[in-house]
Amino acid sequence: RAQAPEKAAWGVALGLTITLVWLYVEILRLLSYFNSD
Template sequence: MGVFIGMLFVYRSGAIRVTPKFQRMLLAGLVGVLVLALGNMVLGFFGIDMGLRSGGPIAIIFSLVCIGLAAFSFLIDFDAADQMVRAGAPEKAAWGIALGLAVTLVWLYVEILRLLSYFQND
């Protein structure tokens, strides 16, 4: 929740503005993570481990990148909600924004737990 509240504060204060360039850069990052994750999965079928989820340094960096992307995704979600309110969208359209926020929050939660699991001493 801390990341959610922090990003809401960043959005409301205007410290980071959601511009088309910001959206394109975030989308490029998300596509990059998706390609790496799918590539890791496909190579895993053949016994090749890229190390993205193994707990090593590459996995830690990958998780930090995913956490950063999830955090910045909140800004996109907040901006979409703001634009819908300004446009006078009907209240029944709010579920789409709520779903986007929930998906981002779950993704962030999973990535933080995954990162913490790398430091678990078993």
């Protein structure tokens, strides 16, 4: 029972990390798109 919150927190941290990486890639993609113009 004590492990459940820990697992949930790990899942949230993983989701946040993936979201941050995705945002970083998207921003780089947009910047390169604008720079190529």
